[in-house]
Amino acid sequence: MRPFSFTKIDNAANALAAKKEKSQFIAGGTNLVDLMKKNIAQPEQVLDVTTALSSEIEDFTKGIRIGAMARNSALTTNAIVLEKYPLVSKAVLAGASPQIRNMASTAGNLLQRTRCPYFYDVTTACNKRKPNSGCSALEGENRMSAVIGYSEQCVAVHPSDLCVALAALDAKVNIENSKNKKSVISFGDFHRLPGNEPNRDNNLPENALITSVEIPSNGFQKHSAYLKIRDRDSYAFALVSVAAALELQGTRIVAARLASGGVAHKPWRWYDAEAFLKGKEATAANFSEAANIAVQDLKPLAHNGFKKEMLQGAIATALQQCLTV
Amino acid sequence: MSKESTYSRRAFLKASGAFVMLASIPYSLKAMYVDVDKLTVVPKQALSITVSINKKSYSVPADTRTTLLDLLREELHLTGAKKGCDHGQCGACTVHVDGERVLSCLTLSAMIQGKEVTTIEGLADGEKLHPMQQAFIECDGFQCGYCTPGQIMSAVACVKEGHTGSVAEIKEFMSGNLCRCGAYNGIVQSIQKVANA
Numbered sequence: 001m002r003p004f005s006f007t008k009i010d011n012a013a014n015a016l017a018a019k020k021e022k023s024q025f026i027a028g029g030t031n032l033v034d035l036m037k038k039n040i041a042q043p044e045q046v047l048d049v050t051t052a053l054s055s056e057i058e059d060f061t062k063g064i065r066i067g068a069m070a071r072n073s074a075l076t077t078n079a080i081v082l083e084k085y086p087l088v089s090k091a092v093l094a095g096a097s098p099q100i101r102n103m104a105s106t107a108g109n110l111l112q113r114t115r116c117p118y119f120y121d122v123t124t125a126c127n128k129r130k131p132n133s134g135c136s137a138l139e140g141e142n143r144m145s146a147v148i149g150y151s152e153q154c155v156a157v158h159p160s161d162l163c164v165a166l167a168a169l170d171a172k173v174n175i176e177n178s179k180n181k182k183s184v185i186s187f188g189d190f191h192r193l194p195g196n197e198p199n200r201d202n203n204l205p206e207n208a209l210i211t212s213v214e215i216p217s218n219g220f221q222k223h224s225a226y227l228k229i230r231d232r233d234s235y236a237f238a239l240v241s242v243a244a245a246l247e248l249q250g251t252r253i254v255a256a257r258l259a260s261g262g263v264a265h266k267p268w269r270w271y272d273a274e275a276f277l278k279g280k281e282a283t284a285a286n287f288s289e290a291a292n293i294a295v296q297d298l299k300p301l302a303h304n305g306f307k308k309e310m311l312q313g314a315i316a317t318a319l320q321q322c323l324t325v
Numbered sequence: 326m327s328k329e330s331t332y333s334r335r336a337f338l339k340a341s342g343a344f345v346m347l348a349s350i351p352y353s354l355k356a357m358y359v360d361v362d363k364l365t366v367v368p369k370q371a372l373s374i375t376v377s378i379n380k381k382s383y384s385v386p387a388d389t390r391t392t393l394l395d396l397l398r399e400e401l402h403l404t405g406a407k408k409g410c411d412h413g414q415c416g417a418c419t420v421h422v423d424g425e426r427v428l429s430c431l432t433l434s435a436m437i438q439g440k441e442v443t444t445i446e447g448l449a450d451g452e453k454l455h456p457m458q459q460a461f462i463e464c465d466g467f468q469c470g471y472c473t474p475g476q477i478m479s480a481v482a483c484v485k486e487g488h489t490g491s492v493a494e495i496k497e498f499m500s501g502n503l504c505r506c507g508a509y510n511g512i513v514q515s516i517q518k519v520a521n522a
Contacts, residue, residue: 097501
């Protein structure tokens with residue numbers, strides 16, 4: 001780890017004022033400290049924002065506002081989340097371990113880096129870690145890599161479970177910049193596809209930080225599911241994951257949401273499958289057809305062809321689970 | 326000395342000579358300088374860290390890079406919390422900060438100033454073992470013992486959080502602690518024993 005100065009900051013404006021080119025904000029530290037140990041992140045200044053940002057989870061008329069510092073574990077016990085946005089809690093519980101969930105922040109979860117093994121191995125080429133050095137995963141060990149939305153430059157996937165639920169629920173990311181200006185980025189626009197700049201994971205401007213995440217109120221309280229398929233039962237990153245949510249009138253689907261993790265550089269929404277389900281009956285046949293529609297555009301790499309069938313099954317199963325949980 | 330003399334012919338020749346020399350340094354050498362510059366490291370920075378561990382207050386100078394795990398083991402010689410992977414994958418370093426289980430290997434010491442840390446050393450009441458420590462002995466909850474401090478700290482939190490409703494729930498909420506000897510059944514039994522006591 002490279003030496004760095006450490007400063008505790010007491011509010012967002014001061015955090016942004018103190019930020020220099022080689023500064024990093026630290027919240028939970030569960031990803032950043034690891035990256036610093038491996039010399040992938042080499043900040044010269046670490047700014048502790050744990051008391052600078054809100055950890056409140058507030059219910060307001062149009063939705064819920066989750067403070068940037070709300071711990072992942074808080075999202076699994078908060079009464080409002082459990083009652084009105086259970087999909088969020090289900091997704092968080094599918095990720096990491098209790099210890100890490102106690103540490104990790106909401107904003108940090110959005111900003112965590114990929115777990116592509118080549119990104120972590122500094123002896124290999126990786127365009128995300130070192131632009132223009134090449135992508136080792138493209139022709140290498142790419143069993144865990146993307147199946148859609150990737151580029152020749154990068155086939156890494158976004159590792160978060162929480163973000164898959166937030167994508168499904170059309171969340172908004174509230175940010176503040178160094179001129180005290182507040183703005184909003186819709187969740188679908190927050191994370192990026194790799195394109196020619198895989199070193200950029202998201203569209204958060206350089207001199208800005210996340211202050212909170214909002215989820216608009218919705219009709220998915222009763223019917224949602226998060227299905228995560230991984231190499232072991234718990235505490236592993238997704239091979240594929242599915243966040244599914246249905247709003248039903250009797251047995252008819254009024255609105256449907258489907259998003260996946262483990263498939264792309266950003267949490268991936270299956271808009272065509274959602275559009276197919278809208279207005280249909282909530283039957284196994286329709287769920288199966290929605291799954292077929294979702295996977296038709298996948299372009300698996302040499303070692304992850306299995307993800308197509310796995311995802312197809314996972315989508316149909318997650319939709320079915322919406323009816324029972 | 327007159328003002329003109331400071332701009333002497335000699336000084337002019339020296340300056341332009343230096344300029345020509347600088348310009349004639351091959352590009353590769355400059356590139357090398359940039360690479361070498363990357364290797365220069367900012368000097369290490371120390372902090373005085375004040376923290377309460379097992380209800381005892383400590384004030385220790387430490388490098389900003391020191392993790393809580395290294396602070397405990399290397400500076401304070403509290404070697405109960407173990408370094409397994411040092412990357413947050415095994416749970417051997419689990420301790421409680423303000424009553425919640427966290428990974429000390431991914432926690433910077435500077436971030437726990439003013440907080441209350443409990444390690445395995447702080448669990449027993451004098452010579453009397455904590456019920457979870459006793460249960461691990463009675464239920465064969467360990468073999469080599471390396472992961473045990475982390476397992477016990479996590480197990481105590483697991484009971485406190487109320488995640489002991491079924492074997493499946495215990496396993497799910499203990500999944501952040503790996504045991505290479507495979508004492509998992511004994512660990513689950515220990516937790517059930519304490520939860521049902």
